[in-house]
Amino acid sequence: MKKLLSFALFFLVGSTLYAGGYRVSIQGQKQLAMGHTGVAVISSAESIFFNPASISFLDGKMNFSLGASGIIGETRFENKQYGIAENTDTPLGTPFNFYATYKANDWLAFGLGVYTPYGSSVEWEKDWSGSHLVNNIDLKAIYVQPTVAVKISDKLSVGGGPIYVNGAVTLNKNLNRSLSDTEGNRTNVTLDQKGVSAWGYTLGVMLKPIEKLNIGFNYRSKIIMEVKGGDADFENVPDFLPGDFSDANFDAELPLPAEVTMGLSYEFCDKFLFAFDYNFTQWSEYEALVVEFNNDAPTSVNPRNYKDTETFRFGLQYKACDKLSLRTGIYFDESPVQDGYFAPETPRNDSVGYTAGLSYKVNSKLSIDASFLYLHFEEIENSYDHYQENGQNVPFGGTYKSTVFAPGLGLSYKL
Amino acid sequence: MKNLKYITIMALGLVACEPELENSIEDAGAYSSGTADFSKFVSVGNSLTAGFADGALYLEGQKYSYPNIMADRFSHAGGGTFTQPLVNDNLGGLTLNGAQITPNKFVLSGDPLVPTVLTETPTTEVSNILTGPFNNTSAPSAKSFHLLSNAYGNISGIPLGTANPFFARFASSSSATMIGDAVAQNPTFFSLWIGNNDILSFATSGGVGVDQTGNTDPATYGSNDITDPTVFHGTYDALLNSLTANGAKGVVMNLPSVTSIPYFTTVPFDAIPMDATTAAGTNAAYATYNGGLATAMVGGFINAAELAQRTINFAAGQNALVIEDESLTNLSVLGLPSIRQATAADLILLTTAPLIGTLADPTNPASVIGVGVPLNDGQALTDNEVTMIANAQTAYNNSISLLTGNNPDVILVDVKSAMEQLSNGGLSFDGGTITSEFATGGGFSLDGVHPTARGYAFIANIILKRINEEFGATVPLTNPGTYPTVYID
Numbered sequence: 001m002k003k004l005l006s007f008a009l010f011f012l013v014g015s016t017l018y019a020g021g022y023r024v025s026i027q028g029q030k031q032l033a034m035g036h037t038g039v040a041v042i043s044s045a046e047s048i049f050f051n052p053a054s055i056s057f058l059d060g061k062m063n064f065s066l067g068a069s070g071i072i073g074e075t076r077f078e079n080k081q082y083g084i085a086e087n088t089d090t091p092l093g094t095p096f097n098f099y100a101t102y103k104a105n106d107w108l109a110f111g112l113g114v115y116t117p118y119g120s121s122v123e124w125e126k127d128w129s130g131s132h133l134v135n136n137i138d139l140k141a142i143y144v145q146p147t148v149a150v151k152i153s154d155k156l157s158v159g160g161g162p163i164y165v166n167g168a169v170t171l172n173k174n175l176n177r178s179l180s181d182t183e184g185n186r187t188n189v190t191l192d193q194k195g196v197s198a199w200g201y202t203l204g205v206m207l208k209p210i211e212k213l214n215i216g217f218n219y220r221s222k223i224i225m226e227v228k229g230g231d232a233d234f235e236n237v238p239d240f241l242p243g244d245f246s247d248a249n250f251d252a253e254l255p256l257p258a259e260v261t262m263g264l265s266y267e268f269c270d271k272f273l274f275a276f277d278y279n280f281t282q283w284s285e286y287e288a289l290v291v292e293f294n295n296d297a298p299t300s301v302n303p304r305n306y307k308d309t310e311t312f313r314f315g316l317q318y319k320a321c322d323k324l325s326l327r328t329g330i331y332f333d334e335s336p337v338q339d340g341y342f343a344p345e346t347p348r349n350d351s352v353g354y355t356a357g358l359s360y361k362v363n364s365k366l367s368i369d370a371s372f373l374y375l376h377f378e379e380i381e382n383s384y385d386h387y388q389e390n391g392q393n394v395p396f397g398g399t400y401k402s403t404v405f406a407p408g409l410g411l412s413y414k415l
Numbered sequence: 416m417k418n419l420k421y422i423t424i425m426a427l428g429l430v431a432c433e434p435e436l437e438n439s440i441e442d443a444g445a446y447s448s449g450t451a452d453f454s455k456f457v458s459v460g461n462s463l464t465a466g467f468a469d470g471a472l473y474l475e476g477q478k479y480s481y482p483n484i485m486a487d488r489f490s491h492a493g494g495g496t497f498t499q500p501l502v503n504d505n506l507g508g509l510t511l512n513g514a515q516i517t518p519n520k521f522v523l524s525g526d527p528l529v530p531t532v533l534t535e536t537p538t539t540e541v542s543n544i545l546t547g548p549f550n551n552t553s554a555p556s557a558k559s560f561h562l563l564s565n566a567y568g569n570i571s572g573i574p575l576g577t578a579n580p581f582f583a584r585f586a587s588s589s590s591a592t593m594i595g596d597a598v599a600q601n602p603t604f605f606s607l608w609i610g611n612n613d614i615l616s617f618a619t620s621g622g623v624g625v626d627q628t629g630n631t632d633p634a635t636y637g638s639n640d641i642t643d644p645t646v647f648h649g650t651y652d653a654l655l656n657s658l659t660a661n662g663a664k665g666v667v668m669n670l671p672s673v674t675s676i677p678y679f680t681t682v683p684f685d686a687i688p689m690d691a692t693t694a695a696g697t698n699a700a701y702a703t704y705n706g707g708l709a710t711a712m713v714g715g716f717i718n719a720a721e722l723a724q725r726t727i728n729f730a731a732g733q734n735a736l737v738i739e740d741e742s743l744t745n746l747s748v749l750g751l752p753s754i755r756q757a758t759a760a761d762l763i764l765l766t767t768a769p770l771i772g773t774l775a776d777p778t779n780p781a782s783v784i785g786v787g788v789p790l791n792d793g794q795a796l797t798d799n800e801v802t803m804i805a806n807a808q809t810a811y812n813n814s815i816s817l818l819t820g821n822n823p824d825v826i827l828v829d830v831k832s833a834m835e836q837l838s839n840g841g842l843s844f845d846g847g848t849i850t851s852e853f854a855t856g857g858g859f860s861l862d863g864v865h866p867t868a869r870g871y872a873f874i875a876n877i878i879l880k881r882i883n884e885e886f887g888a889t890v891p892l893t894n895p896g897t898y899p900t901v902y903i904d
Contacts, residue, residue, distance in 0.1 A: 076434040083891030085440055087433065090611045129897065137742040177846065178869070182522050182533070183505050184475040238903035240524050380434050389846030394896060401434040 021257075021283055021306060021336045022139055022346055023118035025236040025353070029067040029369035029410030033357025034315025035329020037275035040206070040216035040265040041315075042410050045099035047115035048147050050261075051216045052159035053204035055101045056109040056149035060414040067238025067369060068096035075122070075347045079129070079398030086130075088347075090123045097410075101147075109159075111147035116140065117165075118256045120346055127186050130396050131174040133387060134345040135188065141167040141225065142258060145202060160203035165256065167225045168194040170346070175234075175297075176389060185236040191250055191291065193230030197395040198223045199254075212267040222258035222285055226249060232293055243296030251292045255285040263313070271319040275329075279311040283336030302343070303386040306336035315355075322361065333375075340395075342382035347400045349380040359412070367412045375404035440891075445494040449887030451664050453494035455550075457602035458482035459562065459594065460656070462555035463607050465581065466499075468860035468867060470509025470532070471520035472555055472581065479868035482551050482606055484875035484893055492890050500585035500841040508537030509580050511573055516541070518581060521861035523854065525902035530854065531904065542570060545585040552597040554582035558612045558642060559635045559650040562593040576638060598657045601731050605658045605665035606878070608830070610811045611652070613623075613642035614804045618673040621764055621793035622800035625880040627662040628807065641803060644810035651811075652818055655825065664824040664886065666878055669812045671834035673804055674762065677853035677865035679796065680838060680880065682763035687734040694729035697769055698787060707751045717744050725755045729786075736763065736771065736785040737896055739792050742799040754789045760798035765853065765863040768793040770888070826885045828878050846896040849873065857900040869898040 028046030031038035038050030045063040047054040055063075071093030077086045096212040097115040104110060123136040142165065149159030172190045179187040200223035207215040232250040263277035283306035315329035331353040337346065357371035383397020439445065458464050465472055465482025477483065477499050484496030502509075507520040515537060524531040557579060561567050564577075568586025572578030587596050595881035597605070605861075616639050617624045624639030631646050658665060673679050689697070698705075705726050712722045721744060727737060735756035743753040757763065763771075767790060775782040782788050798805070812831065821824045834851075836868055837858045849870060850856035853863055858870045866874065872895040879890050 074433050076436060078436055078440050080440050080445070080890060083440055083446070083895050085486060177897045180475075180899060180902070182902045182904055184478070184899075240526060240528060240904050242528070377434075379434075389896070392846060394846040399436055401436050403434045409510075 009112065015364070021286070021348065022118055022283065024071070024093070024095050024117060024119050025311075025333075026069045026071070026373065026408065027097050027115045027117060028065060028099070029069075029357060029371040029408050030065070030313070030327065030359060030412070032069070032373060032408060033327035033329065033355050033369070033371040034275055034317055035277075035313040035331045035353065036354050037263060037265070037277040037313045037315035037329060039204075039218050039261045039277050040214040041273070041275050042206070042214060045101045045111065046097070046099065048099045048145060049097065049109045049117075050116050050217045051204040051206055052111065052145075052147045052161060052207035053149050053157040054216065055147065055159060056103070056107065056151040056157045057206065057208075058101055058103070058109070061103050062415040063099075063101045064300045064413040065097070065099045065369075065410060067371075067408055068094055069371065069373070069406045069408030070094055070405060071406045073121075073402065073404040075344075075400060075402040077087050077130070077344065077347070079400055082129075084129045084398065086124060086128050088122055088124055090121055093119065093121050093230060095119060099102040106149040109149045111161075112147040113143070113147060115143050115145075117143060122345055122347065124344065127174065130344045131186065131188075132177045133173060133384060133396060135172040135174065137169075137171045137345045139167070139169050140268055141165050146221075155208045157206045158204065159206075160201060160296075163200040163202055163220070163223065164327075165198045165200065165223050165225065167196045167198075169196070169227065169230075169254070170270050177394075181236045181238050187236045187238070189297070190233040190235070191230055191252070192233065193227045196225050196227055198225055207339045214265045215267075216261075216263055218261045220259045223256040224280060225254045225256060229251070232295075232297070234295075234297070245297055246295055248293050248295035250294070252290060254289065257285045258282045269314070273317040275313075275315040275317075277311075278312040279313070281309045281336070282338055282395070284308045286336070301343065304337055304343070305341050307338055309334040309336045324361070327355075327359075327371075331355075339382060340385040342380070342397065343384040344396070344399070347402055349377055349382070349400070351404075352376045365414050367399070369410040369412055371408040371410070373404070373406040373408070375402075375406075376401040377404075440491065440561060441465060444829070445589040446891060447887070447889045448492040449488075449883070449889070451882065451886040451888055452603040453492055455495055455601060455603045456482070456489055456497060457597050458553060458599050458606040459559040459597045459654070460488040460553040460606070460608040461612050462553075462865060464551065464553035464606070465555050466770040466871065466873075467555045468862070468865045469507070469522065470518055470860075470862035472502055473507030473520050474502060475505055476507070476520075476868070477501055479871050479898060480551060480553075481871045481875040481878065482553075483870055485606070485879060486550065488879055488890050488893060490873070492888060495790065497550045498547075500547070500549045501538040506533050506535055506537040507539075509539050509541050509584075510537060511541045511570075511580060512805050513540070514576045516573070522902045523861065528903065531548035531837060533904070539584075541573070541580045541584045543584070544570075547585050547587055548596060548600045549585055550600065552593055554579045554593060556612055557582070557593065557609070558616070559609050559647050559654070562609060562640065562654055563650060565590045565592050567593060594654055594657050598660070601661055602658065602663045602665075605663050606667070607654060607658060607665065608668035609654065610647060610670050610815070612809065613647055614670070614807050615673060615864070617641045617800075618804050619678060619764070620798060621791075622796050622803075623793045626803040626807070628803075639740065641807045644807060644814065647811050648814040648818070650764050651814055655818055655822075657824070659824060662824075664828045666788050666828050666882060667814050667815060667819055668830040668878070670808055671831045672808060674801070675834045675838050675851060676864055677851050677856070677859050678765045679762040680851065681765050681853040681863065682771070683733075683767045684757040684759055684761050684763060685735045686763065687729075687736060688827065689729055689731060689734050690730040694731055694734070697729040698727070699807065700787065704751060704754075707746070707749055711746050711749055716746060716749070720802075726758055727754075736795070737789040738795045739789050740797045740799070741792060742797060752789070757795065760801065762801060763790070764794055764796070770794070826881050828881045829870040830874060830877060833873065833877050837870075844869075844895040846875075849895070849900075854901060861901055867898070867900040868890050869895050869900050872898040
């Protein structure tokens with residue numbers, strides 16, 4: 001065990017430590033408690049997300065998992081040059097998940113997963129110093145994933161399924177840094193669209209080469225959320241502002257990037273399970289947020305220039321007794337945001353996630369799962385340099401520091 | 416279920432764990448006031464200090480007054496609260512006993528956009544006297560000597576012109592002086608920017624007032640007169656002595672040139688386009704006047720230079736406006752008016768612009784204003800009047816420099832040079848440049864005299880930089896790019 005850990009840590013040297021964009025890694029209470037590993041863990045219906053191939057290895061005819069977390073995230077922003085200090089007042093985020101599996105026979109299993117892997121909710125004080133970039137944003141995407149897994153042999157299973165996504169976005173920002181009506185009310189626009197749908201898929205492979213060792217691989221495709229004709233509500237526009245700024249519709253696209261995960265799990269000393277996951281997320285897909293309006297408002301081009309990211313996850317489970325399992329984990333999450341593109345709508349730099357949790361078996365069928373995540377961000381000096389006024393870039397930056405806590409609860413049921 | 420309770424308690428505890436920076440700007444000592452003490456900051460001045468813009472004193476303008484911006488910055492370095500005698504609305508007009516006595520603000524309105532005064536009824540009633548004291552002791556149109564006048568805040572003197580409605584609405588008593596109300600607050604730090612109106616009201620009136628240089632009794636001055644430099648010197652000395660009596664440190668600002676503001680630089684002297692035929696016709700109409708001038712020279716009334724200066728001549732292309740000039744030799748005995756064509760040294764007022772080219776008498780096509788009908792004394796500043804203003808300005812600035820030069824506690828801030836830069840390339844900020852170009856330059860509000868909020872932010876920064884340099888302070892500046900310029904209705 002120690003060897004394995006030190007090997008993994010060695011592997012990390014030279015790579016920087018990092019968290020990601022609007023990805024929210026809370027897709028199962030059991031697995032979150034283990035650093036959100038799970039591509040090679042066979043334990044519950046949560047596998048529908050982590051690796052659909054492994055549901056054919058689950059015990060029991062049917063498995064259910066249900067869970068939710070409350071994300072308490074805060075960001076502090078300060079700019080020493082201009083004496084600015086701001087805090088987000090972000091409402092509680094509540095990612096949830098529901099998974100069900102059904103074993104049709106020895107080699108065939110079906111499942112259904114509903115989970116929320118992408119989302120972002122940030123609320124700055126209205127008209128704050130970065131209001132020309134964002135006042136508030138709320139992004140939600142619910143994934144619905146029917147799943148099938150086929151056990152090819154006792155050592156190998158494959159699985160996958162289509163993913164249906166239903167998303168919603170609300171974003172409010174001021175049109176620029178100073179425009180207002182004659183009463184001084186700042187001119188702003190709210191973009192709003194619900195029910196944006198798109199399709200994708202996931203594929204997984206689970207290999208059990210030797211006893212106690214599992215190796216897993218999972219791919220989740222990229223999904224482009226395409227908003228057509230969303231509501232653009234312009235407020236406090238001066239009546240005589242040249243051009244048509246009446247309420248309008250907007251078109252925009254937001255990519256939910258593809259994610260490749262591979263990893264392993266290893267059981268040792270009877271009571272311990274170690275898991276390691278490596279995620280590669282193709283964030284480079286997100287080049288710019290381009291919002292086009294069908295009135296005279298100029299097309300809003302917001303370069304993002306995200307880069308692909310890697311996440312390293314380590315988890316440990318200890319079966320204290322028959323009724324109680326304890327879990328802990330750590331992960332190093334790389335931010336896709338590059339220097340000069342640090343926008344306050346997703347003020348996330350590299351982070352380290354510390355997780356813990358437990359499962360308590362109420363009876364042979366039902367267990368209660370609890371998890372806790374603390375995401376640690378170093379404070380970072382960065383800026384968003386690609387907002388333009390009069391054709392010149394106007395940087396907005398300073399020192400950011402975020403903290404995220406996410407306590408969660410879940411239920412697992414096995415038949 | 417025990418677990419649930421435990422987790423809930425833990426979660427509640429963590430809500431309080433807000434992210435904190437290692438070196439927060441809210442930590443003690445993040446910024447320093449140096450050798451200055453900003454705990455009680457009092458500003459004294461006229462419209463520029465009050466936050467006047469767009470022809471009125473309105474709420475948003477007051478929010479962006481340069482002393483209010485400075486006070487907000489001072490709050491990081493030991494500054495206390497800063498109160499202002501806020502008006503009631505964003506229209507800006509004042510009423511006295513229900514009747515409007517000062518106009519509302521200008522906004523850009525219509526298609527195409529033109530400066531337009533808002534027509535709604537303002538709600539700031541002067542007789543609703545505010546309870547002070549107010550850190551910002553400033554009143555639009557105050558001249559230097561007004562700050563010492565104990566009649567200036569007496570509401571009953573407003574109709575007589577001896578009192579100022581802006582001051583009367585917050586004066587501590589009907590016999591209070593502005594400087595007295597300022598000093599009574601025991602400022603630890605002050606700003607003083609006064610003297611602009613001692614020349615500016617003469618200038619904006621087109622020079623209809625009198626240059627009172629040599630007359631040391633301000634009680635005899637009209638509202639549009641130029642203050643005698645000796646009076647200014649004595650007044651300024653008294654103001655400074657009052658403000659520094661308790662050991663307060665402070666800043667004073669010098670006086671910008673009127674030629675650096677769009678009110679005087681927007682309308683060109685040669686604003687009349689003409690074709691050859693019209694020019695010939697116009698010259699024919701002035702043949703009698705031109706001929707009379709020749710006779711006057713022969714008669715020894717005027718010399719050749721004045722003949723050349725006064726001879727009216729229009730040609731195809733842009734032509735100089737015809738203006739009245741009271742400094743010309745009076746030839747009324749010959750039946751000749753004191754008129755000539757303008758030169759680049761004359762300044763045409765912004766308010767004259769809409770009149771130029773229109774008919775003074777709608778039934779008479781020859782009564783084109785600026786051509787057949789000369790601009791009157793109040794519509795232009797002649798070169799002679801410009802010189803009077805410049806002479807007084809120079810004298811005032813010399814006094815300010817002299818009176819503050821030996822006092823290490825008082826910094827003289829050269830706002831004059833900054834304002835001049837606005838008409839000479841502009842001042843740059845992170846999203847562009849502000850210039851003195853009327854309505855579009857971003858530096859001046861729609862009255863053509865007072866800065867925009869962004870302009871005031873620049874002024875605040877210029878002052879703050881000097882405070883930091885001279886008093887060893889580290890007060891943060893403000894970002895002009897985040898301030899508004901002109902408002903569109």
